[in-house]
Amino acid sequence: MIKVAVVGYGLSAKVFHLPFIAHSVEFTLIAISSSQIGQVQSQFPDIDVYDDAVQMIQQCDADLIIITSPNHTHFSLAKLALNAGKHLLLEKPMTATCGEALELADLAVQKSLVLSVYHNRRWDGDFLTLQQLIKAGELGEIKVFNSNFDRFRPQVRDRWREQPGAGTGILYDLGSHLIDQALCLFGAPESMTANCTKLRENATTVDYFQLQLHYARLEVVLQSSPFAAAPNIRFQLQGTKGSYIKYGLDPQEDQLREGVLPSAPAFGIEPPANYGVKYLANESGESLSVTKIETIKGSYTEYYAQLEMAINSGLNAPVNAYEGAKVIKLIELAQLSHATGERVAVDFSEFD
The missing domain is CATH 3.30.360.10 (Dihydrodipicolinate Reductase; domain 2)
Known part of the structure; x- marks a missing residue:
């Protein structure tokens, strides 16, 4: 079972990620970081809720961090998660610059961690x-x-x-x-x-x-x-x-x-x-x-199926970090x- 923590509780998390985690036997949600603490707690009373993403990444024992926060936060939070030994799913766009994207891609390789970009x-x-x-x-x-x-x-x-x-x-x-x-x-x-x-x-x-x-x-x-x-x-x-x-x-x-x-x-x-x-x-x-x-x-369920196999079986990530970085390069x-x-x-x- 892959333990998941989600950064953010906006449209991306609510619509594109949490429904697939809830209906998968391979993933289990253990934590969310959000400014909407009361709303998250009412919807998910059995998980840990943080008001600070950095604190959640550093303290929770998740295997996978999903980052759905505003785009300008992607790089710093992703780097923190990788250095904490967490697999990573980054909402698109991967980062604001290609340089940031390549740094994350290289770091994931160095750490032998999965980094996938959500080009669903x-x-x-x-x-x-x-x-x-x-x-x-x-x-x-x-x-x-x-x-x-x-x-x-x-x-x-x-x-x-x-x-x-x-x-x-x-x-x-x-x-x-x-x-x-x-x-x-x-x-x-x-x-x-x-x-x-x-x-x-x-x-x-x-x-x-x-x-x-x-x-x-x-x-x-x-x-x-x-x-x-x-x-x-x-x-x-x-x-x-x-x-x-x-x-x-x-x-x-x-x-x-x-x-x-x-x-x-x-x-x-x-x-x-x-x-x-x-x-x-x-x-x-x-x-x-x-x-x-x-x-x-x-x-979209196929994305999560492939992500699970990448984490548990070492198969290729559904959208790897270098593919995500090429998108930013063209932007x-x-x-x-x-x-x-x-x-x-x-x-x-x-x-x-």
Whole structure:
């Protein structure tokens, strides 16, 4: 049994982590650190509750620390946990800088500890479906990939993610997911061009981005906008034999927010109305077949299953620390491209 302590009791902890710990036979929750002590104690009367994350990490006998606190705290708390001999799950984005991420990755290796970053969107059902389509080769050689995570949030909200600070703004928040997915599909690009800006009135952090990743024979465009009120395209693949278009977001987050348990039969299953569509044509484009593609069942539970095997059996972490660091590297390069107005080369040699 893996004993777990969680730093933070906000949306991330409540929605994306605690439900999976509660419904796993391999993990048991022993402690939470939060400023909301009364609320935590009422929900979890049988665990230790701390008002100080540093104290919890130093004093509790957890095997695994899950850090869900604001992004600027990730590095210092993660370093403390690793030096205390704890395995570590870091909520994305891993850190505010690539230098911090690499320092943590190297430290985890030195300590022979698991450090995994919670890029759970690898287990979105639509992303799993996309991977399968590419692997099957039905669309031919992929030439263009568009990935959008748009929402309708025209007003700035009073929360730390939308306030100035290290690791805040939508590029770190949602951009980290889209970058990680692109790297999973296609590996490192040769170069990138980025526009990362503020579109909303009174915005103090980036709330819109468009990143273009340039490969030898492929273009990848990643985007997030706060002004998307209409049904939104999530993915679009264009290949030499056809295309695939997918609307709507994976259902798991909404289900978790609504209290659906990860063990529920309907968890992770997308309604047919949101299935993607595959369009295939002959070389002349004269013949076109249109096919709805059933979305593979999403499975954030698989992340935790793989994490357990990494800790107990020494298998690879579901998202290792160096993968998390590469995401931060591309975020930094996107910021550089926006600041200079230039296309920037992508060099991952420091990860070799």
